[in-house]
Amino acid sequence: MEALEQLNYPGELSPLRDRMIAELEDVNTLCVTYRSRIYRYALLSLKDPDLAETVTQDCFLKAFKARNEFRGDCSIATWLTRIATNLIRDCTRSRKFQFWKTAGSTALEAGDIADRLRSPGISPEASLVVREELVKVWDAVDALPDKQRSVFVLRFVEEMELPEIAIAMGLHVGTIKSHLHRGLAAVRKAMEKKR
Amino acid sequence: MNSNHLSAWEQEEYVLDQRTPQMLRHLTECAECRAAVAQLEHGLGVYRKAAVQWSAESLATRPQQFITARRQPILSLRWAMAAVIPIVLVLIALLPFRASNPRPAQPVAQISDDARDDALLDQVDAQISAAVPSSMESLTHLVSTSNGTAAKGSKQIVQNN
Numbered sequence: 558m559e560a561l562e563q564l565n566y567p568g569e570l571s572p573l574r575d576r577m578i579a580e581l582e583d584v585n586t587l588c589v590t591y592r593s594r595i596y597r598y599a600l601l602s603l604k605d606p607d608l609a610e611t612v613t614q615d616c617f618l619k620a621f622k623a624r625n626e627f628r629g630d631c632s633i634a635t636w637l638t639r640i641a642t643n644l645i646r647d648c649t650r651s652r653k654f655q656f657w658k659t660a661g662s663t664a665l666e667a668g669d670i671a672d673r674l675r676s677p678g679i680s681p682e683a684s685l686v687v688r689e690e691l692v693k694v695w696d697a698v699d700a701l702p703d704k705q706r707s708v709f710v711l712r713f714v715e716e717m718e719l720p721e722i723a724i725a726m727g728l729h730v731g732t733i734k735s736h737l738h739r740g741l742a743a744v745r746k747a748m749e750k751k752r
Numbered sequence: 753m754n755s756n757h758l759s760a761w762e763q764e765e766y767v768l769d770q771r772t773p774q775m776l777r778h779l780t781e782c783a784e785c786r787a788a789v790a791q792l793e794h795g796l797g798v799y800r801k802a803a804v805q806w807s808a809e810s811l812a813t814r815p816q817q818f819i820t821a822r823r824q825p826i827l828s829l830r831w832a833m834a835a836v837i838p839i840v841l842v843l844i845a846l847l848p849f850r851a852s853n854p855r856p857a858q859p860v861a862q863i864s865d866d867a868r869d870d871a872l873l874d875q876v877d878a879q880i881s882a883a884v885p886s887s888m889e890s891l892t893h894l895v896s897t898s899n900g901t902a903a904k905g906s907k908q909i910v911q912n913n
Contacts (some may be wrong), residue, residue: 597807606810670802687798694799712768713796714803719768734768741764741792748795 574629581624581633582632582697588617591634594715595641601710602645602703612648616641635717638725642707651705670695690748698752708733709740758785812842 581587595616599609619640620627627636671688679687698709704726711722719737723730758766758778766775766789779786879885884892 593808593825596805596811600810601803602805609810610814663834670806690795691798691802692785694795695802698799710803714800734770737768738761738764741767742760744795745760745764745792 573611576626577629577633578624579710580622581627584617584621585622587633591637594634595637598707598710599639599645601714602697603648604699608648612641612644631634631721633691635724638647638711638715638717639727640720641726642727646703653752670690670722691745693747693750694744696745698740701743705736705740708736713739758789763789763792767796770783 592613596609596613599612603609603612616637620637623640627633631639671691684737690717698706701709708722708726709719711725715726716718719730719733722728722733726733728736756778760774762775764784765771766779779789
């Protein structure tokens with residue numbers, strides 16, 4: 558796989574892997590280091606803090622149990638993201654999640670998020686413009702299909718490289734690029750529409 | 753006006769860090785494309801900031817309590833098992849040995865107690881079987897001061913009785 562080849566370090570793989578497994582052994586440090594990142598990804602994908610917390614906990618538990626299966630061919634963050642991606646997918650497929658998604662009781666409105674956004678040092682007018690812009694982008698991202706949204710979040714929130722996203726999602730880099738272009742097109746369209 | 757603007761695809765490629773020298777050259781020359789790309793990047797930046805802030809606020813309300821809390825009972829259970837298993841094994845190993853062993857001899861202290869009990873019982877027996885109870889024994893020596901015949905006589909009376 559192209560993505561894997563790019564992240565391999567043939568000469569140093571074994572010591573690097575040993576160091577990574579040692580890091581995985583210390584589960585408390587692992588949680589402290591990656592918890593906010595995994596939680597954020599789960600929260601933006603599921604839009605439900607309780608579910609996101611459950612996914613985050615399960616992610617670290619699974620990673621700890623499967624630490625000896627870690628091959629060291631990607632970073633720990635990418636590996637954890639891959640585990641989280643699988644858990645999120647399982648979650649979104651469940652009937653219970655589908656019901657609550659339809660009911661919309663747990664989802665936060667874009668306006669609520671925008672109201673909470675702190676932008677110190679800018680005028681009220683500029684703040685209003687930022688708020689409107691955020692609502693447009695937020696709604697556009699929310700409307701994306703699940704997989705596209707996950708890819709979008711990993712690229713533009715977690716700032717992961719395309720090969721890393723490919724590993725985390727179990728997709729080819731070309732597919733990731735295609736998802737990102739669709740997501741960006743939707744965002745741009747939303748921003749232009751009401752301008 | 754520059755009619756050869758960057759396409760939407762090229763602008764997106766720029767945002768995705770897939771930049772070519774031609775793109776970069778065009779952006780230095782074309783303010784319109786520069787503004788379009790900046791607008792898109794700004795929107796993404798605002799989205800990222802809001803997402804990070806929302807997540808951080810949400811996470812701050814949740815205590816970090818897992819993994820360690822789940823591991824503790826398992827660890828303590830292991831320690832308890834490690835302590836109990838050797839004791840159980842030693843007891844099992846000692847059980848047949850204990851069953852086959854004869855009862856040990858009685859200690860010396862117990863023997864002396866028994867002898868003392870026997871002596872007490874003998875004393876009680878002697879008192880019960882006495883002709884005159886010990887409380888009335890003094891009456892048998894009522895006449896005793898000056899003449900021994902009187903005492904003899906009184907003894908005879910008692911014996912005859």
